Amino acid sequence: MRDAIIEAVITGRLAPGDRVIEATLSRELGVSRGPVREAFRELAEQGLLVLAPHRGATVPLVTERDAYEIYSILTFTERLALRLVKEHLSGAMLGTFKEAVREMRAAAERGDAPGVAHADLAFNDALYAFAGHRRLARLWQGLKAQCYLLVREYAPRTYASLSAVVEHHATIVDLIEHAGWAELRRYLEANADRVDARLLELLGPADAAPREA
């Protein structure tokens, strides 16, 4: 149910801007409006749908500002998760991370942007699962959904330099394994500062422009 809608959003059957009506969709899916309604609320909560009462829900447009809002949170969650994981790191965890990086690198080498994105998500899924921080994991699940929208729209820019994405993750794995927390932290913060700085630029002009649910 929920996944059916998500799938429609992700695959692009639902493009940003077009209206989705509870009744229409419930007929299409062959269920009543109740479950559809619930799914709508959940998707809206995750930022995959914008509810506009009596005007139909729409798939949101992800602006560059939105992208940096997401990134600015992800840099933090990544940092905290890595810290927690690093503390009781096992061989199995390391293996999972390395495997994800391997896949990512293979995808990058054949210029397969969706493949890189997929491996990126897998890497993060593992990261937050291992971290053992329930609220952090939930937070990631929510942001992940928005990442789908993001890569769909900004694949060219976000994954402009596929090798840069790969190297970022490779560096992280290397630092987890061989370096101390202080060093890993320095690396992550340099990254975060870059993101935050860009966010500040984007936030300046249109400071109070509400749109979301």
Next chain:
Amino acid sequence: MRDAIIEAVITGRLAPGDRVIEATLSRELGVSRGPVREAFRELAEQGLLVLAPHRGATVPLVTERDAYEIYSILTFTERLALRLVKEHLSGAMLGTFKEAVREMRAAAERGDAPGVAHADLAFNDALYAFAGHRRLARLWQGLKAQCYLLVREYAPRTYASLSAVVEHHATIVDLIEHAGWAELRRYLEANADRVDARLLELLGPADAAPREA
């Protein structure tokens, strides 16, 4: 509707552990199950309710681990929000912050823990509203709800030293106004590190103990 339930949870009419049934509550509130159901989902999303299908929803018990999970996220959101606010700080914002600190100090001086908590929430509401980061603001709204549960249960410990809470906020306001970002950042990170360290201790023993929705 939603607020009616929240209010029941906060004021303690609903204690951690006792079951809340959709049908029962809908009768009590004089509405049908539909709206109640929606509110349940929303509260569950925010962590104020744990849904256990066919066994009744319950108000969750907030363990010390939960508390530090919340704190570890709040230290970050606070840091990012402060950075964004500091960049285009206005006199009105500063005034709002100072007023909140004033209230907080007054409450602390008469030993009024709930009063301190209230002013704390007001301070944060203002902070995230001013930051202009939509997703960060949403994140705060979610955590705020859990803070209600938290203070209800841990008021003695969390607000053990009321003056410490006051001074924390006073320091922040002072640093926003008179110091640079680097200095404010050092202060915040020292705080965050303390929280993270404690979280690591708590996460160690019961690493994989799921309970939440």
Next chain:
DNA sequence: CATTGTATGATTGTCAACAATTGGCAATCA
């Protein structure tokens, strides 16, 4: 006495119909 099967009641999941609200459009008037 432990274990498994079964009946039963409680609770949630789903549905279709109805009520309330709203946005947009057409008719009207300046």
Next chain:
DNA sequence: TGATTGCCAATTGTTGACAATCATACAATG
């Protein structure tokens, strides 16, 4: 032409009834 008002259709909000599911208690069996 441009603005205003009233109406209508589309959409969401709510309801009560029904179906499905699950937990629990109890009985039957080894």
